[in-house]
Amino acid sequence: MNRILLSGVAFAAMIVTAQAADTYVVTMKGPAAGNPYWAAFEEGAKAKGKELGVDVVVVSPPSETDVQAQIGQVEDLIAQKVAGIAIAPTDPAALAPVVDQAKEAGVKVVFVDGAGTNKDVPFIGTNNLEGGKLGGEFMCKQLQPGSEVAILQGVMTTTNGADRYNGAKEALEGCGMKIVAAQPADWDRAKAQSVTETILTGNPNIKGVFGSNDNMALGAVEALKAAAKLKDVLVVGYDANPDAAKSILAGELTASVAQAPQKMAGLGIQALVDMKAGKDVPMVTDPGTVLVTKENAEQYK
Structure with missing residues (x-):
């Protein structure tokens, strides 16, 4: 029977209700609530679980910087002997030891969204170096x-x-x-707005902002609007989530580099199921990126 469960940090009891040995878990980098990217990721994992007829559990730490919470989640999953874990790593280096523990315990592991430092673990995700270049090259033009x-x-x-x-x-x-x-805003919209306000104070002639995700790019848009500078500054984001697409169509955000989070999550579940069945899977699978502007934003909203 297919069973799809969703939780945050307090998820152990839920997984116990399923047959752990037949359960595949996605531990996302951050919660779906308030973040369209992770919401789409969650949907992709659910859809693939339904398609394959396997139990899928989706969990996340409270925030994208809570590395210890994610490590604790993986440790709990190892103890419960789940079939496989798809990890979107909050901190690849910090997670490396617990990933090795999972493998030693016979749990199948793949990285999704971001690559890990464990070189023998398959990775399903965007080539973010090339994606960053794509956004930067658009700004150059x-x-x-x-x-x-x-x-x-x-x-x-x-x-x-x-x-x-x-x-x-x-x-x-x-x-x-x-x-x-070049300042960190930790993927957070409110923090990005504050950081952008500070940048504008010291650099009033700024002409462009690249946000490493849409949350931060939209935070920059809010700061520029408040400073009455949005019409003079282009802003490029990353993910092309629905909020970003709507902002592009509204003439606020200029562009965004689109990923495919639903497809990415689904490929992660598929890889785990294939590995459990003894099949070989590619060490790297790239769902690709697309530059989203007003010309094609309608399909992303």
Whole structure:
């Protein structure tokens, strides 16, 4: 029987109700509530579980920076002897030991969304370095060489946080942009708004902002609106979630680099099921990226 369960940190009792040995778990980097990207990720995992007829449980730490909570989740899942875990890592290096423990216990493991440091664990996710370059290259085409720009960084201990920043930085510096600020906002919209306000105070002539996810890009939009500068500054995000697509269509956010979170999560579940069945799976599977502007944003809202 197919059974799909959803929870946050307090999930152990739920998993016990299922047959743990036949249960596949996605531990997301952050909660779905308030984040369209993780909501779509959750939907993709559920849909694939239903399609394959397997039990799927979706869990997450309270926030995308709560590494210890995610480590604790994985430890609990190992103790319950689940069939497989798809991990969107909050901190790849910190999670590496518990991932090794899971493998030693016979639990199948894949990384999703962001790559881990365990080199023998398959990864299903976007090439975030290239995605960052895509966003940066778009900004290069829209702005004059020498324009002042800023980058809002995600959590830099994650591979996708570092890769998106490095990709955007490479593209922007390569076309002659002047990066006047590169500051972390930890994927958070409110924090990004505050950080952008500070950046604007010190750099009133800024012409572009790259946000390493849409939450942060939308926070930058709010700061620019409050400063009456939005019409003079382009903002590029990452994920192309529904909120971002609506903002693009409204003429506020300029563009976003689209991922495919539903597909990504589904591929993660498929990989775990295949590994459990003794099948080989690719070490890297990239669902791809697309630049979303007003021309194609309608299909993402």
